[in-house]
Amino acid sequence: MTRAWILPLTLVLCGSAVATGLVLRREPGSAVSLLLVFVVLAFVNSPVMFPRSIGAVEAQRRSAVDGRPVVYWRPGCTYCLRLRVRLGRSAHRLHWVDIWRDPAGAAAVRAANDGDETVPTVVVAGRPHTNPDPAWVREQLSTAL
Known part of the structure; x- marks a missing residue:
């Protein structure tokens, strides 16, 4: 388990x-x-409760193609849950990476947060944003390809 x-x-x-x-x-x-x-x-x-997670490398590749944000998360995180619930159905349009299952994802989060595994970390156009407002993330989705 x-x-x-x-x-x-x-x-x-x-x-x-x-x-x-x-x-x-x-x-x-x-x-x-x-x-x-x-x-x-x-x-x-x-x-x-979360959409199916993929690996960090695959998420970055898909994001480069379709312009959608990548969300790094982990189970049990109340802030990740808040983001997921407030995004509603549009959450399935994001690329979700579970940092507990993907060491490359955990490394990407540590690199973006001065060594801390602070989630959710949302990467939009190559720029990380730690614990962003769900409304802002929804806006980023609407500007994606």
């Missing part, structure tokens, strides 16, 4: 444990509600 799934799995396991305790106390309605909350949190923090 990759570390991208550790947080979602932990959330589901903790929710299951708490729900089991509530069932044993004869509170099945509360147990179901709480378990549902934990499952939703696990889904939101899982790699499933």
